Amino acid sequence: xxxxxxxxxxxxxxxxxxxxxxxxxxxxxxxxxxxxxxxxxxxxxxxxxxxxxxxxxxxxxxxxxxxxxxxxxxxxxxxxxxxxxxxxxxxxxxxxxxxxxxxxxxxxxxxxxxxxxxxxxxxxxxxxxxxxxxxxxxxxxxxxxxxxxxxxxxxxxxxxxxxxxxxxxxxxxxxxxxxxxxxxxxxxxxxxxxxxxxxxxxxxxxxxxxxxxxxxxxxxxxxxxxxxxxxxxxxxxxxxxxxxxxxxxxxxxxxxxxxxxxxxxxxxxxxxxxxxxxxxxxxxxxxxxxxxxxxxxxxxxxxxxxxxxxxxxxxxxxxxxxxxxxxxxxx
Amino acid sequence: xxxxxxxxxxxxxxxxxxxxxxxxxxxxxxxxxxxxxxxxxxxxxxxxxxxxxxxxxxxxxxxxxxxxxxxxxxxxxxxxxxxxxxxxxxxxxxxxxxxxxxxxxxxxxxxxxxxxxxxxxxxxxxxxxxxxxxxxxxxxxxxxxxxxxxxxxxxxxxxxxxxxxxxxxxxxxxxxxxxxxxxxxxxxxxxxxxxxxxxxxxxxxxxxxxxxxxxxxxxxxxxxxxxxxxxxxxxxxxxxxxxxxxxxxxxxxxxxxxxxxxxxxxxxxxxxxxxxxxxxxxxxxxxxxxxxxxxxxxxxxxxxxxxxxxxxxxxxxxxxxxxxxxxxxxx
Numbered sequence: 290x291x292x293x294x295x296x297x298x299x300x301x302x303x304x305x306x307x308x309x310x311x312x313x314x315x316x317x318x319x320x321x322x323x324x325x326x327x328x329x330x331x332x333x334x335x336x337x338x339x340x341x342x343x344x345x346x347x348x349x350x351x352x353x354x355x356x357x358x359x360x361x362x363x364x365x366x367x368x369x370x371x372x373x374x375x376x377x378x379x380x381x382x383x384x385x386x387x388x389x390x391x392x393x394x395x396x397x398x399x400x401x402x403x404x405x406x407x408x409x410x411x412x413x414x415x416x417x418x419x420x421x422x423x424x425x426x427x428x429x430x431x432x433x434x435x436x437x438x439x440x441x442x443x444x445x446x447x448x449x450x451x452x453x454x455x456x457x458x459x460x461x462x463x464x465x466x467x468x469x470x471x472x473x474x475x476x477x478x479x480x481x482x483x484x485x486x487x488x489x490x491x492x493x494x495x496x497x498x499x500x501x502x503x504x505x506x507x508x509x510x511x512x513x514x515x516x517x518x519x520x521x522x523x524x525x526x527x528x529x530x531x532x533x534x535x536x537x538x539x540x541x542x543x544x545x546x547x548x549x550x551x552x553x554x555x556x557x558x559x560x561x562x563x564x565x566x567x568x569x570x571x572x573x574x575x576x577x578x579x580x581x582x583x584x585x586x587x588x589x590x591x592x593x594x595x596x597x598x599x600x601x602x603x604x605x606x607x608x609x610x611x612x613x614x615x616x617x618x619x620x
Numbered sequence: 621x622x623x624x625x626x627x628x629x630x631x632x633x634x635x636x637x638x639x640x641x642x643x644x645x646x647x648x649x650x651x652x653x654x655x656x657x658x659x660x661x662x663x664x665x666x667x668x669x670x671x672x673x674x675x676x677x678x679x680x681x682x683x684x685x686x687x688x689x690x691x692x693x694x695x696x697x698x699x700x701x702x703x704x705x706x707x708x709x710x711x712x713x714x715x716x717x718x719x720x721x722x723x724x725x726x727x728x729x730x731x732x733x734x735x736x737x738x739x740x741x742x743x744x745x746x747x748x749x750x751x752x753x754x755x756x757x758x759x760x761x762x763x764x765x766x767x768x769x770x771x772x773x774x775x776x777x778x779x780x781x782x783x784x785x786x787x788x789x790x791x792x793x794x795x796x797x798x799x800x801x802x803x804x805x806x807x808x809x810x811x812x813x814x815x816x817x818x819x820x821x822x823x824x825x826x827x828x829x830x831x832x833x834x835x836x837x838x839x840x841x842x843x844x845x846x847x848x849x850x851x852x853x854x855x856x857x858x859x860x861x862x863x864x865x866x867x868x869x870x871x872x873x874x875x876x877x878x879x880x881x882x883x884x885x886x887x888x889x890x891x892x893x894x895x896x897x898x899x900x901x902x903x904x905x906x907x908x909x910x911x912x913x914x915x916x917x918x919x920x921x922x923x924x925x926x927x928x929x930x931x932x933x934x935x936x937x938x939x940x941x942x943x944x945x946x947x948x949x950x951x
Contacts, residue, residue, distance in 0.1 A: 293745050300726050304733070304740040311705055311739045320741035322705060325656030334757055336709040336746045374642055374653060378667040378755050395631050402635070408642045409635040410651035413755075414624050415667045420748075424709050424755035426665055 313438060316520065318367040318505055319429070321436045331436055332428040333364035339420040343482075347464045350390045352482045353423070354397030360507065361427035362405065362486035363559040367505040369437035369495020370429035372488060374410040375402065378424040380417035390421075405488050431495055437563070439520035442502035444588035446564040448525055449573065449580045451487050454510055456480035456535035458555020459544050473540035480535070484559040490577055491561060499573055503563040509556040511604050515593055517562060524592035526601070527584030553595070553604065644769060647851065649698040649836055650760070652767045662767055663759040664695035670752040674813075678795045681721045683813045684754070685728030691838065692758035693736065693817035694890040698836040700768035700826020701760035703819060705741040706733065709755040711748035721752075736819050762826055768894070770851035773833035775919035777895040779856055780904065780911045782818050785841055787811035787866035789886020790875050804871035811866070815890040821908055822892060830904055834894040840887040842935050846924055848893060849917070858915030860928035884926070884935065 301315050312329065313321035319331035335357070337343060343353050358375060365372045377398060381391060391414075402409060407427065460481030463474045487505075494500040504517045510532070518525050534552045538544040544551060564586055565573055573580055584596075594601045632646050643660065644652035650662035666688070668674060674684050689706060696703045708729060712722060722745075733740060738758065791812030794805045818836075825831040835848045841863070849856050865883045869875040875882060895917055896904055904911055915927075925932045 296722060296745070299723065300730075300740070303726070304730050308704065308737065308739045311741055314739065314741050315743075317742075320705070320707070322741065324661075330655075330661075332707065332741065332759075334707045334709045334742065334744050334755065336711050336744045336753065336755060338711050338746060338748050338753060340749050341711075341747055373639065374651070376651070376663065376665045376757065378665045380667050380669050380672075380753070391627060392630065395634070399631075399635050406639065408639045408645065409631070410642055410645050410653065410663065411648075411665065412646075413665050413667045414627070415669060416672055417669050417753075418671050418751055420751070422667065422669060422711070422748075422753045424665065424667060424744075424757075426707065426755075426757050428663075 313436065317439050318364040319370070319436070321368070324430065327433055328430045329433060329436055330428055330430060331365055331368045331370045332426070333361050334424060334426045335360045335364070337423040337425065339422070348482050349397075350393035351397030351400070354394040355401045355483050357423045357425040358398050358401045358407070358427065359484050359486045359559060361425045362401070362407070362488055363505040363507065365427055365429035366487045366491025367437070367503050367561060368429065368431060369435065369491050369500065369503065370431040371492055372405050372407045372427055372429040374408045375425065375427040376410055377412040377426070378415070379412070380415040380422035382417050382419050382421070385421060386416070435495055435498070437495060437500050437503040439502055439504050439517045442517060442521035442523050442564040442586045444523055444586055445567065446501050446586040447567055447570055447582050448514070448527060448562070448564055448584040448586060449582050450506065450510065450533065450560055450562050451490050451577070451580050452558065452560040453533040453535045454506065454558050454560065455538055455548060455551035455555045457484060457557040457559070458551045459535065459538055459541070471541070473537050476537050477535065481557065484557065486559055487561045490579065493576060494563060497572070497576065499569050499576070500563040500565050503561060506558045506560045506562055507556060509554045510562065511553045511593070513562055517564070518586070518591065518593060521586070522590050524587040524589035524594070525584055526587055526594045526596060529595055529597035531581060531583045533581040644767065648770050649695040650701070650767070652699070655761070658764055659761045660764060660767055661759055661761060662696055662699045662701045663757070664692050665755060665757045666691045666695070668754040668756065679813050680728075681724035682728030682731070685725040686732045686814050688754045688756040689729050689732045689738070689758065690815050690817045690890060692756045693732070693738070693819055694836040694838065696758055696760035697818045697822025698768070698834050698892060699760065699762060700766065700822055700831065700834065701762045702823055703736050703738045703758055703760040705739045706756070706758040707741055708743040708757070709746070710743070711746040711753035713748050713750050713752070716752060717747070766826055766829065768826060768831050768834040770833055770835050770848045773848060773852035773854050773895040773917045775854055775917055776898065777832050777917040778898055778901055778913050779845070779858060779893070779895055779915040779917060780913050781837065781841065781864065781891055781893050782821050782908070782911050783889065783891040784864040784866045785837065785889050785891065786869055786879060786882035786886045788815060788888040788890070789882045790866065790869055790872070802872070804868050808866065808868050812888065815888065817890055818892045821910065824907060825894060828903070828907065830900050831894040831896050834892060837889045837891045837893055838887060840885045841893065842884045842924070844893055848895070849922065849924060852917070853921050855918040855920035855923035855925070856915055857918055857925040857927060857932070860926055862912060862914045864912040
């Protein structure tokens with residue numbers, strides 16, 4: 290079976306960009322479009338489908354609305370951009386329409402939108418046969434030619450992540466196993482159902498020109514670091530003991546042995562993974578105490594290594610995947 | 621059960637626009653966003669769901685791709701704008717992924733995109749549980765403050781439609797009844813499955829400033845004329861004998877008695893409905909021979925009349941509707 294990436298490559302070949310307005314098309318967290326002499330527009334779309342991306346048994350409607358926008362704001366943060374407006378398309382089955390789902394969905398969406406002054410510019414409401422379908426579209430702005438791409442990393446750059454990792458994946462496991470009563474589980478479940486986009490950190494990195502490349506952690510560190518390295522034609526080496534594992538993972542014996550794996554491969558943390566020139570390391574540590582330096586970029590294109598107990602292990606992408614052998618795919 | 625319009629009104633109230641960048645938000649064919657000192661950006665999203673908006677038994681994958689983009693280009697045409705870029709999100713069940721559906725879908729999409737120099741800027745590919753889900757997002761440009769809104773019609777303006785009406789609805793009936801073999805059916809079915817957006821006409825109306833208000837005919841004339849009149853706080857009077865009924869309708873005895881009803885209430889013709897100051901009527905007739913003048917705007921807000929055999933009948937919106945008593949709803 291073809292992979293999503295093979296398909297995307299085929300589409301890219303067929304749709305070669307000719308319009309100079311489109312500065313970056315398929316292949317980054319957002320497309321980058323020339324807007325005016327001072328600013329560029331970045332724009333992203335994320336499809337969420339009931340029982341694939343969320344379950345009503347687990348999630349309040351407000352959380353579904355929050356997460357739909359959060360996923361898009363995370364893509365905008367990953368460009369170093371400021372979010373400005375958004376669209377939301379929603380398809381709902383008739384029995385969901387008759388409930389308060391849609392109002393509560395919008396309440397959650399609007400609450401997060403207000404936090405970052407994002408304007409609801411429009412959308413589409415449609416009937417769906419049996420599952421809820423949501424497409425979240427958001428747009429942001431950067432100063433001219435300042436969007437932070439996946440492709441800017443260079444050998445020798447340091448690798449950073451914001452926040453801590455593995456929490457959303459652990460939260461998902463707790464929901465799947467029904468272990469939601471333990472008081473320690475709430476912050477993990479919150480991270481899965483109601484994630485915070487790293488909008489402020491993305492903006493600081495964009496405004497201060499501190500990152501050479503950036504991607505958001507939606508698929509998981511092992512997958513997203515590979516995306517960044519592939520776009521930059523580099524490799525990377527990261528250090529197990531430096532990876533910021535979500536502190537609540539150690540409260541659960543079933544996660545203790547597995548914590549590093551969850552932090553490496555768990556998706557949907559919506560933290561930011563970025564690279565920076567070593568000369569900016571001090572400034573980053575000072576400005577962004579929530580960022581951890583976890584490794585460095587190497588010249589070994591395609592080689593992603595994990596250094597653990599003084600051994601180097603090649604790591605494969607094992608993040609969230611939609612189809613068989615491959616991962617979820619952003620065009 | 622609440623209507624889609626009640627919901628949208630509630631959302632509008634909660635999300636009052638404050639950002640001056642967003643010139644027109646919820647309530648028109650596209651949102652209008654300030655882009656630079658010369659141009660505005662218009663942007664639209666359309667959700668299409670298998671078995672609600674298309675059926676694989678009826679439609680080639682290329683046609684589904686074509687129609688997804690055509691629906692968005694039609695919205696852009698209705699603003700008098702030039703399409704520039706687009707995004708496409710698609711969710712597909714695993715067995716469809718294993719087929720050639722997605723490649724052929726993109727082939728149809730890209731063929732139409734090339735025709736109008738629309739750039740594929742990005743998208744999202746996801747797994748869906750059982751039905752194909754598509755969200756089509758497109759953006760266009762107008763000269764500054766030149767987007768043609770639904771709200772600009774004034775009493776005394778003439779009402780025009782492009783092309784001819786009822787063809788897509790008749791095509792749908794032929795597909796539903798399996799009557800696809802009659803040679804006369806092909807152009808009706810084509811109108812349903814592979815509609816042409818009126819991009820060139822939209823652009824002419826925009827560039828020459830000939831229309832006071834415009835909307836695309838996606839829901840049906842009776843519904844879309846009401847949308848336009850509500851936005852403009854006017855009424856309208858249209859003349860049955862002036863409505864351009866699709867010429868192939870008379871080839872089918874089952875459509876002959878019903879032809880006017882199909883033209884009034886049938887959706888998805890993707891023609892343009894626009895209003896113009898009478899002083900521009902001659903210019904419009906000359907520049908746009910495909911446009912028919914079907915009536916005029918009146919000061920009777922909310923009153924939409926059909927004049928037939930010298931009698932005036934109030935017409936109610938009977939176009940495509942997603943939920944119970946109400947219509948499909950564009951935010």
